[in-house]
Amino acid sequence: MAAFDGVQASSESVFERRVTRRKASLAQSMSWSILFFGGILTVMPIVYMISTSLKWPHEIYDVSLIPEEPHLENYTFVLEDGRFYGWFVNSLVIATITTISNVIFDSLVGYTLCKFRFPGRYVVFIAILSTLMIPTEMLVIPWYLMSQSFGWLDTHWGIMFPGLMTAFGTFLMKQFFETVPDDFIEAARVDGQNELQIWWSVAMPLVKPALAALAIFVFLGNWTAFIWPLIVTNSWEMYTLPVGLSTFADEADVAWELVMTGAAISTIPTLIVFLIFQRFIIRGVVMAGLKG
């Protein structure tokens, strides 16, 4: 292609083009290098995590990336340790239920706030939004007292209940439902559908990208949640993965290689969730059915 261009252009313009091309490649190589360093910075901790998980205890304070004798003993140990399995299941159950709950209830409330006109709508919306301004650390004590009086301490429900709906998710979904044209909803109403059917089979499919984003956020948030699960659980059977992994570090000498192994295994579900849902994020479908 370049050669072909050169044949057609005069020698002068070829020269000019070379110059601009060189400039472009300079700018390009700069942006590549920035991206490269950014990439390294992001990937390094993960590489270190995996590398450490392949090391023997005596070399974990050695900064070298390549283990002297890479081995999978840590993985066998962690996976055969019954506790790890239990924590993994706890985390999976809690993150999954919380994600489903958020996707359904945040979008129900967001949809209602967006598409229905009723007195007090604005007040409700502001009230929900204002809870975003309260940091989790402040809520932990009332949550704890609440769990205590309801007998939810050290239960799955106790770990889950504060996150089953989020103000952020409600806000996100409300904003996305604004992009669903009212005509779609009115057309469905005229076609004899009830409001729940309209929400589920007309509005929800049109905001799939937002639902996918919400699902990823919520799943990751709950998968990595630490403070609240740590506070509300007492027995190791109820620990979630991050809480459980931290106990490896509690024991007399910190078994970093085991912590890193557990962490490495625990990233797998988040990867799977991301791969499943990112497909939907890319597809924007809302406008295709409306003309002009």
Added chain:
Amino acid sequence: MSSLAIKNLTKEYGRTVVLHNINLEIQAGEFVVLVGPSGCGKSTTLRLIAGLEEVTGGTIEIGGHVVNDLEPKDRNIAMVFQNYAIYPHMTVRRNIGFGLRNSMKTRAERDARIEEVAGILGMTDLLPRKPSQLSGGQRQRVAIGRAMVRDPAVFLFDEPLSNLDAQLRTQMRLEIKKLHKRVGATIVFVTHDQIEAMTMADRIVIMKDGRIQQIGTPSELYHAPANIFVAGFIGSPSMNMIPGVASGGDVHLVGGVSLPIGIDGVDARNVTVGIRPEDLHPTDGPALFSGAVNVREPLGHETLIYVDTAFGEIIAKADGRAPPELGEKVNFNAAPKDIHIFDSESGAVLTRAC
């Protein structure tokens, strides 16, 4: 199919009155077109019939039952929206079948009905497609199919053709009319295009500023407009309007020309004289208007000529093959039956003595 009766219907948004006391009776199987300028309340009327808005006053009856308090889904109406509003995430088949989801029909019956409707609209091949793979006209047909599938009591169309190009619009116009013949449905069709209104309607309802101006067959509206607004709105190019005075039972144009018509019961009143361009005939004898041709617009079968007269510019129609030259002086006359006299103040047509 059912009849539809609207009685003393009023709609207010806050303090703005959008519809004033609308009265309209539609027979079962009738094709009624609501027409009027933008913002006159056509869509609002449809939305009230559909139940998408609450009425402020008056009643709406479908098939003899007052439906004011029924939800849209319980009114058994179907509506086609201006932008079609077909669901982008569903195939054409699911879009058309959407209204059947809550019916008691079995799956096989539903499929048969969808196929039947698709057959009528000539889109059997398109059933597996998604809306994004359809042309504008095809999407329009899907929207109509979705409305037809339930056999609703009344069809409501809100400017369904306005997004189509001119040729497709003419074609769909014909198709909707044929469809009406075939399924015999009660249809309320909204448009602001008077040609659509004239060509499709059994009866036309002309609205302006939330009030009905006149209800009648296309021919009634054209030949006997009830007021200046209707006279000017229907017909293209519009009716010539010339100021005049009624006195002593006669009508005089400004400048002294007497019209060959008598008016009863009005004296010393400003009137507006309306004459359609095609009702002005060239004459060699005594003329109503005369003037020089200012502009010519050849349309092929005829030529529109704009004539400078003592009463301002007047539009007339001339032969397509041998129109008068530019600047040529022409004289026009009109038959008394083709002259409309309106009260200039109220706009209402005045009854004539002869």
